[in-house]
Amino acid sequence: MKRDFDFTNGFPPSKPRDVKGGIRARSRRGAFGQSWWARRWIAVLEGFELGGRLQRARSYARRGQVVSISIEKGRVDAVVQGTRPDPYTVTLETRTLPEAEWTRLAATLTREARFAAKLLAGEMPPDVEEAFRGAGLSLFPARQEDLRTACSCPDWSNPCKHIAAVYYLLGEEFDRDPFLIFRLRGLERDELVRLLGRAAATAPAASERSRGGRRAVPDPLPSEPSAFWQGRELPEDFLGEVEAPPVVAALLGRLGQFPFWRGRQPLVEALAPVYHAASGRGLEVFLGE
Numbered sequence: 001m002k003r004d005f006d007f008t009n010g011f012p013p014s015k016p017r018d019v020k021g022g023i024r025a026r027s028r029r030g031a032f033g034q035s036w037w038a039r040r041w042i043a044v045l046e047g048f049e050l051g052g053r054l055q056r057a058r059s060y061a062r063r064g065q066v067v068s069i070s071i072e073k074g075r076v077d078a079v080v081q082g083t084r085p086d087p088y089t090v091t092l093e094t095r096t097l098p099e100a101e102w103t104r105l106a107a108t109l110t111r112e113a114r115f116a117a118k119l120l121a122g123e124m125p126p127d128v129e130e131a132f133r134g135a136g137l138s139l140f141p142a143r144q145e146d147l148r149t150a151c152s153c154p155d156w157s158n159p160c161k162h163i164a165a166v167y168y169l170l171g172e173e174f175d176r177d178p179f180l181i182f183r184l185r186g187l188e189r190d191e192l193v194r195l196l197g198r199a200a201a202t203a204p205a206a207s208e209r210s211r212g213g214r215r216a217v218p219d220p221l222p223s224e225p226s227a228f229w230q231g232r233e234l235p236e237d238f239l240g241e242v243e244a245p246p247v248v249a250a251l252l253g254r255l256g257q258f259p260f261w262r263g264r265q266p267l268v269e270a271l272a273p274v275y276h277a278a279s280g281r282g283l284e285v286f287l288g289e
Contacts, residue, residue, distance in 0.1 A: 019081045022064030026172055032058070033171040037124050037178055040140060044147070045159065045167040053157060057164030066165055069173075073186050076170065080151075080162040088153045088162050092170075095146040096186025101137055106195035108135040116196050121247035122268075124178035139181065244283055249275040 025032065033039045046054065060066065060080065067079040067087055076092040097105075108131045109115040118125045125131075132139045141147040149163045159167070174180055179189040187195075249272050 014083045016060065016063070016065050016082050017085070019064050019067060021067075022081070023066045023069065023169055024064040025058075025061040025169060027168075028062060032061070032168045033175055035124065035175050035178070036126065037139075037181060038171040038174045041174055041181070042168065042171040044140065045164055053159075053161040054164060057161040058168060060161060060165035061168040065162075066169055069166060069169060071170075071173075071180055071183060073183055073188070076166065076184070078166045080165060082153060082162060088151055090151045090163050090166050091149065092163070092166065093148045094141050094184050096184075097137060098186075101135070102187050102191075102195055103199070105132065105135040105137055106192075106199040110196060110199040116200065117247055120193060120196065121249070122177075122179070123247060124181075139185070242283065242286055244279040248272045248279070 031039070033042050065081050067081055069076065069078045074094055074096040076090075078090040078092075079087045080090055081087040109119065112131075115125050115128065115131055119128075129139050149159050151158070151160050151162045153160055153162055155161070170180075179192070182189070182192055249268055
């Protein structure tokens with residue numbers, strides 16, 4: 001009887017059962033992940049000595065063998081169809097950061113307005129890892145003990161090709177929503193927004209100016225959604241310095257897109273040029289040009 005092993009000697013590996021409605025990778029060939037944080041995540045996987053299992057894992061991800069993926073704080077649960085009738089269950093667990101460490105990180109992030117502005121707009125700053133290191137933390141699991149994986153398949157290797165296939169698809173999902181990395185480390189997007197708001201309120205002098213000397217741009221939305229409808233008095237200088245937003249389509253980016261979206265073009269990417277043009281035109285109208 002054929003088993004779902006990746007033998008390098010003896011008979012070749014068998015073909016997995018077809019799946020209807022499985023999650024197919026956007027990448028049809030070549031590398032997985034477009035952003036630096038997605039590639040960094042995948043580099044963790046490819047650092048293991050998996051041999052031919054990596055090739056089969058990429059095939060599984062592109063064939064749609066992964067039936068479902070659920071991402072929670074510190075844990076990923078997935079179902080992967082192999083050669084046997086019953087699919088396998090895959091779990092990935094990572095160490096979450098306690099509240100005190102997140103609070104320390106938020107204080108570090110608010111020292112430079114660009115970090116908070118991009119994160120509040122749903123973007124991952126390219127050098128955000130520097131802020132993590134400045135707070136004595138790591139965005140990605142720093143040690144092998146920080147990441148635990150398991151699969152119900154009989155393969156002795158850990159990670160096996162089923163776990164690796166989930167890794168690849170997670171990397172693509174991190175491209176879509178970098179906040180999922182924060183969720184894995186124990187913090188939801190809304191919780192991060194509240195932490196950044198509190199940190200900015202308790203350290204106004206530090207957050208007033210960024211390294212380049214520019215005035216910090218406040219978050220246009222309250223940390224608590226219900227507060228938006230309550231209204232408040234506007235200060236006399238509420239307009240402040242009128243300039244184009246530092247981040248294009250900030251609100252749209254914060255809302256995110258559909259999980260595991262496989263459209264031809266992400267919504268934010270499609271509408272960003274419209275937002276950019278509208279910002280420029282709005283600034284011209286305000287200045288009377």
